[in-house]
Amino acid sequence: MTGLERMQFVWLLAVPAFVQGGPQVSGLNLQAELYAVLQWVKDLGIGGGFAFIAIYSAATVLFVPGSLLTLGAGIVFGVVFGSIYVFIGATIGAIAAFLVGRYLARAWVSQKIADNPKFAAIDQAVARAGFKIVLLTRLSPVFPFNLLNYAFGITGVSLQDYALGSIGMIPGTVMYVYLGSLAGDLAMLGTVEQPTAATVEWGIRILGLMATVVVTLYVTWIARRALAAEVKDLEL
Numbered sequence: 001m002t003g004l005e006r007m008q009f010v011w012l013l014a015v016p017a018f019v020q021g022g023p024q025v026s027g028l029n030l031q032a033e034l035y036a037v038l039q040w041v042k043d044l045g046i047g048g049g050f051a052f053i054a055i056y057s058a059a060t061v062l063f064v065p066g067s068l069l070t071l072g073a074g075i076v077f078g079v080v081f082g083s084i085y086v087f088i089g090a091t092i093g094a095i096a097a098f099l100v101g102r103y104l105a106r107a108w109v110s111q112k113i114a115d116n117p118k119f120a121a122i123d124q125a126v127a128r129a130g131f132k133i134v135l136l137t138r139l140s141p142v143f144p145f146n147l148l149n150y151a152f153g154i155t156g157v158s159l160q161d162y163a164l165g166s167i168g169m170i171p172g173t174v175m176y177v178y179l180g181s182l183a184g185d186l187a188m189l190g191t192v193e194q195p196t197a198a199t200v201e202w203g204i205r206i207l208g209l210m211a212t213v214v215v216t217l218y219v220t221w222i223a224r225r226a227l228a229a230e231v232k233d234l235e236l
Contacts, residue, residue, distance in 0.1 A: 038072040053089040060093025074180025082177040091166045094149045101153025130157035138168025139223035171216045
């Protein structure tokens with residue numbers, strides 16, 4: 001199995017769990033397009049990380065589902081570097097969307113969230129506890145991530161508190177990247193690059209994934225409760 005074939009196998013294995021049938025955007029198959037982008041990044045070698053960060057940042061601004069690229073980061077870069085690249089790219093993209101929402105597209109953002117009581121409740125709460133609310137919404141995926149970036153731009157939260165609150169993306173990022181990395185290792189199992197691993201080794205990897213999922217879900221649960229307590233009108 002060639003590198004290209006392994007990449008395609010993993011992509012088709014992992015992505016359908018998050019996207020049924022591959023989403024269609026403007027007549028394009030988003031799954032296929034993102035796969036092609038990831039293969040291009042993989043072929044760049046040492047510069048692939050910088051390219052991936054730039055692509056992830058742009059995707060965040062353009063409302064491309066981040067879960068697909070996050071899984072791909074695990075496949076291409078592994079858990080450690082994949083998590084770092086995703087976090088940097090997502091943070092840059094989130095800040096860019098925040099600034100667009102604040103200075104260039106306030107009317108459009110206001111229209112998008114006008115009838116959403118959850119955003120109204122967040123707007124009131126963020127005025128008294130900006131960093132805390134941003135952090136909790138990042139830890140608890142109650143709102144669509146991409147739209148939330150723009151929505152925060154029209155609230156009273158400072159750019160500093162908003163940027164620092166991005167650390168709340170770390171648990172979810174690591175979980176998705178770990179899943180992509182594990183899928184990539186499974187696809188290469190038995191090849192020259194990845195000889196058949198011992199049962200104990202694979203047991204440790206699977207236990208590591210399970211632990212990551214459990215911790216992420218627990219942190220999310222705590223964040224949801226804290227967010228509900230902080231934002232009285234928010235039903236979670």
